[in-house]
Amino acid sequence: MMKFREIIRLHEMGRNQSEIAQSCGVARSTVQDYTRRATAKGVSYAQLEAMSDSEAQALLGKQQGASIPAKTIAFKDIHRELSHKGVTLALLWQEGLDRGDWTLSYGQFCRRYNQWKGAQNLSMRQVYEGGDKLFVDYCGLTVPVSHPETGVVTAAQIFVACLGASNYTFAEATESQTLANWIGSHQRALSFLGGVPACIIPDNLKSGVTDACHYEPGVNRSYQDFATHYGVAVLPARPIRPRDKAKVEKAVQEVERQILARLRHQSFHSFSRLNDAIRPLLKQLNERTMSAYGLSRRTLFERVDQPALKPLPSQAFVFATWKQAKVNLDYHIEYKRHYYSVPHWYVRRTVTIKISAQLVEVFYDHQRIALHPRSTVPYRHSTLPEHMPPEHWAYKSQSKARFLAWAQQIGPHTQKQVETIFGNKAYEEQAFRTLKGIQGLATRYGSARLEAACRGANALGMVGYGRLKSFLKTNRDQLPLPAEDPPAVPLDHDNLRGQTYYH
Numbered sequence: 001m002m003k004f005r006e007i008i009r010l011h012e013m014g015r016n017q018s019e020i021a022q023s024c025g026v027a028r029s030t031v032q033d034y035t036r037r038a039t040a041k042g043v044s045y046a047q048l049e050a051m052s053d054s055e056a057q058a059l060l061g062k063q064q065g066a067s068i069p070a071k072t073i074a075f076k077d078i079h080r081e082l083s084h085k086g087v088t089l090a091l092l093w094q095e096g097l098d099r100g101d102w103t104l105s106y107g108q109f110c111r112r113y114n115q116w117k118g119a120q121n122l123s124m125r126q127v128y129e130g131g132d133k134l135f136v137d138y139c140g141l142t143v144p145v146s147h148p149e150t151g152v153v154t155a156a157q158i159f160v161a162c163l164g165a166s167n168y169t170f171a172e173a174t175e176s177q178t179l180a181n182w183i184g185s186h187q188r189a190l191s192f193l194g195g196v197p198a199c200i201i202p203d204n205l206k207s208g209v210t211d212a213c214h215y216e217p218g219v220n221r222s223y224q225d226f227a228t229h230y231g232v233a234v235l236p237a238r239p240i241r242p243r244d245k246a247k248v249e250k251a252v253q254e255v256e257r258q259i260l261a262r263l264r265h266q267s268f269h270s271f272s273r274l275n276d277a278i279r280p281l282l283k284q285l286n287e288r289t290m291s292a293y294g295l296s297r298r299t300l301f302e303r304v305d306q307p308a309l310k311p312l313p314s315q316a317f318v319f320a321t322w323k324q325a326k327v328n329l330d331y332h333i334e335y336k337r338h339y340y341s342v343p344h345w346y347v348r349r350t351v352t353i354k355i356s357a358q359l360v361e362v363f364y365d366h367q368r369i370a371l372h373p374r375s376t377v378p379y380r381h382s383t384l385p386e387h388m389p390p391e392h393w394a395y396k397s398q399s400k401a402r403f404l405a406w407a408q409q410i411g412p413h414t415q416k417q418v419e420t421i422f423g424n425k426a427y428e429e430q431a432f433r434t435l436k437g438i439q440g441l442a443t444r445y446g447s448a449r450l451e452a453a454c455r456g457a458n459a460l461g462m463v464g465y466g467r468l469k470s471f472l473k474t475n476r477d478q479l480p481l482p483a484e485d486p487p488a489v490p491l492d493h494d495n496l497r498g499q500t501y502y503h
Contacts, residue, residue, distance in 0.1 A: 003024040003025065003026055004034050004057070005049060006024050006224065007020055007026070008034065008043070008045045008048055009228065011031075012045050014198075015198075015199070015233050017031045017035075019199065019233060020233075022236065023233050023235045023236070027107075027111070029106075029108075029111065032106070032107060033107075043059060052366050073096075073101070073102060073112065075112070075113055075116040075117070078092050078113060079113075079117065089110055089113060090106065093106050128164030128247075129165060130165045130307065130308035131165070131197050131305050131307070131308025131309045131310070132164060132197060132308070133163070133165075133197060133198070133199055133200075133201055133247075134163055134164070134189070134193075134200050135161065135164060135201045135248030135251070136159070136160070136189070136201070136202050136203070137159075137160055137202070138159055139252050139255055139256055139260065140252070142155035142156055142157060142158065143155070143156040143158065143260060143263065143268065145173075145268045145271060145274060148269040148270070154175060156268075157176060157177050157181070158171060158172070159173075159174060161186075161248070162247050162250075163305045165300070165305050166304050166305045167250075167297045167300065168193070168297045168305060169282065169286060170192045170193070170282070171255045171259060171282050172185060172188060172189075172278065173271055173275055179220065179321065182223070183222060183226050186200070186226060187317060190230065191312070194309065195306065195309025195311060196230050196231060196232055196309060196310040196311070197232060197305075197309060198233065198310075199234065199235050200227070200233070200235070201236070201248070202236055203236075222319065222320060222321055222322060226317055229313060259285065262281060286298045286301075318356050318357070320354050320356035321354075321355050322352060322353065322354055323335070323353050324351070324352055325351060326349070326350050326351075327346045327347050327348060327350075327351060329348070331343070331347050331388070332383070333351065333362065335353060337379055338375050338376070338378060338379075338380060338381075338382065339380070340370065340381075340382045341370065341372075341381070341384050341387040342370045343370070343387050344387060344388060346364060346369060351363060351364045351369070352364070355374065357374070358373065360374050370387065398432050398436075400422060400428045403431075403435045404419070410442060410447050410450060410451055411447075411454070413455040414438075414450060414454045417458060417468070418438070420463050421434055421435065437465040438450070441453075441465070441468060444472075449478075450468070452478070453468050453472050453476075453477040454468065455481070456471055456477055456481060
């Protein structure tokens, strides 16, 4: 269900149904179904991107066709007819329906033809258009790189990219074949070419293809983001089918023979120095005349591929990884021991997290529900006030200043009671629960009675929620205060010697 937007995006790019099915890992009939529905509804990829999954699915609708038995079909003749210019499977299927040769639906007809074709082990010479396909892979050979201080040796992985029409080749060394290095090498390859091809053909490397299935390969989510940013289609090669990527297989061989073999006696202590050594040899490879063409890779690139490449995006691609997480009861999700808040109504739901170098984004139903700056501080929380339930926000917003301001509004006796409560606690937070209870008494009995109760409690030296509650419950706040003793009058007569007498 998550692939339908990519199907429409690739369709708008002009990719055919087979390529879209291969890129998205779905049946071609599914591609045909979604593109027809989107066309009939007049819905574009941009519109679908702004909708949630459920809204987009509801707009496109869903239906299933009944399966109809088919007669034996001479697919050999159909395959031969397809070699004529302008002849398509859709045309041959319609002609067969008109003749009564079969009653299959178009999707069933295509699936059976593809099954027959796969069983024939046919080999076809590939003809590549300029700027159409870029093939990518890693060399089997590696180059040792030793750390100058620790002496630890790392086997450098050699990434190779090759354009189909001109054989123009790019190569570089990276520390590993991880997803970050894989996509980073793609970015540098496109910068080297100075443009973007129509599609990229990767091998079934785990970094780029999560499910190396013959019929339904799955493309990594981060790799798919890269493809969307550059406006390029990703069409993974079929597993154990080297013919699908013969161009890059040959390019890998040339890189191993013309570049890596020449570096075998050199020692490298950093990847930058290894890549510095690769660049001049790569330039020689691209400028050497190919006997089959009578031209160099560079010349052929400048004539055929370069004019057909799309321009590079104005903004650089920001690499990000994706993972799924379940929202905890405290409405936070965890990533690398740091906790990020989401709106509290998503508790217990499974969300998708996009993590880049600077940001952490949380998505649900294809809609972003939270955005946080990324933090590397472990066991801490990044919490936004708008994500908290009202009662949690009310508690979180408590402070001594807020309680004193409230007490001042009630009256001076209440203010004195609150100040005394704070004075009896070692930490301010210890008084918050007591004061919340006193605020509850004001709500229940009214501000005037609470002020009277505080007046009586202060006079008797009584402090705390329980004392005030007892005052109000027994109506003692309505009784007069006990009479105070009058202040003593100082005595002054001749028989008193006074304090200066003994000086």
